[in-house]
Amino acid sequence: MKKLIWCLLMAPFFCAAQSYTFKPLSENVKTSLRGLSVVSDRVTWVSGSNGTVGKTVDGGKTWTWMKPEGYEKLDFRDIEAFDENQAVAVNAGSPAYILKTIDGGKTWTEHYKNLDSAIFLDGLGFWDKNKAIIFGDPINDKMQLLKTEDAGATWANISANLTMPMAKGEAGFAASGTTIKTLPGGRVWIATGGMVSNIYYSADYGKHWQRFKCPIWQGESTTGPFSMDFLNAKNGIVVGGNYVKDKENANNVLLTNDGGRTWQKPATPVFGYRSGVCFINANTLVATGTSGTDVSTDGGQHWKHISDHSFNAVQKAKNGKSVMLAGEKGSVYQFITN
Numbered sequence: 001m002k003k004l005i006w007c008l009l010m011a012p013f014f015c016a017a018q019s020y021t022f023k024p025l026s027e028n029v030k031t032s033l034r035g036l037s038v039v040s041d042r043v044t045w046v047s048g049s050n051g052t053v054g055k056t057v058d059g060g061k062t063w064t065w066m067k068p069e070g071y072e073k074l075d076f077r078d079i080e081a082f083d084e085n086q087a088v089a090v091n092a093g094s095p096a097y098i099l100k101t102i103d104g105g106k107t108w109t110e111h112y113k114n115l116d117s118a119i120f121l122d123g124l125g126f127w128d129k130n131k132a133i134i135f136g137d138p139i140n141d142k143m144q145l146l147k148t149e150d151a152g153a154t155w156a157n158i159s160a161n162l163t164m165p166m167a168k169g170e171a172g173f174a175a176s177g178t179t180i181k182t183l184p185g186g187r188v189w190i191a192t193g194g195m196v197s198n199i200y201y202s203a204d205y206g207k208h209w210q211r212f213k214c215p216i217w218q219g220e221s222t223t224g225p226f227s228m229d230f231l232n233a234k235n236g237i238v239v240g241g242n243y244v245k246d247k248e249n250a251n252n253v254l255l256t257n258d259g260g261r262t263w264q265k266p267a268t269p270v271f272g273y274r275s276g277v278c279f280i281n282a283n284t285l286v287a288t289g290t291s292g293t294d295v296s297t298d299g300g301q302h303w304k305h306i307s308d309h310s311f312n313a314v315q316k317a318k319n320g321k322s323v324m325l326a327g328e329k330g331s332v333y334q335f336i337t338n
Helices: 003-011
Strands: 018-027 032-038 046-047 052-056 064-067 076-080 087-092 096-101 109-113 121-126 134-137 142-148 180-183 187-194 196-203 210-213 224-228 236-242 251-258 276-279 285-289 291-296 304-307 313-316 323-324 332-337
Touching: 003 251, 018 052, 018 276, 032 210, 032 323, 046 196, 046 323, 052 087, 052 210, 087 121, 087 251, 121 180, 121 210, 134 180, 180 224, 187 236, 236 276, 236 285, 276 313, 285 313, 285 323
Parallel strands: 032 076, 224 276
Antiparallel strands: 018 332, 032 046, 046 052, 052 064, 076 087, 087 096, 096 109, 121 134, 134 142, 180 187, 187 196, 187 224, 196 210, 224 236, 236 251, 276 285, 285 291, 291 304, 313 323, 323 332
């Protein structure tokens, strides 16, 4: 009886059968969080609007909030952290900056600056502690690509490596910094949307590229894939939809089992627009967005809606079991499977 009463009180944050709890760790901070990097069960970094970066080193019990000096008006859409001291943050919009800290956020150094009015960086992915790639919206029909081989100290423009021009109205989404996915050894996938949706794939650290069609909801500037994850070189998922129609789910989740070359709809879709998705393991996936969170326990084939609470991003710890979600007003929640 006590468990039933608690379940009712916690709805929609708790579901019977396979049960899930959303544990609030941070709320009511003046920032919309979209960047999320869960290093371990203890260390998580987040980033967002109003030049804000946050960090916990005790599993979310306490948070340190910071604004890199001189960059207080930026919208940091993506962040990648290696431990409690080192992190790289990227903002969306122009001017574009890449910042890095090696002292836990006490100081930040600028490692890239672009004043082009058309520059708009969408996402960042690291292959290892030294090699990383960033992609951005097209300039003169060419996707912008930056690469580092020295842990973010310097960035080379490798846009010329991707010789295929992007279509008119085709671009990336920086809703959670996760329309790019890297796997060790040089594999990287980039998802684009808008008028046309494609998956761009490289197996050699961005030297050579292939392009595959992504048959997700597309055709408008507000449609396409907003997040992507790969379990391994073959099995992956994209989620998205139309962010101005966030409760519609006509065609906003697709699965691949051949590395992104072809995509299929699941048997039961997610329940609305989703801007974040991650594999917890081969069977369990979590997808989230402004209209709620869904869970699949069969590799993405069937989805169950478990919460209406709004989030922008979700990620599992690189080294650990912790799963975190981040969203508006500085909210960070831990996703717990009971």
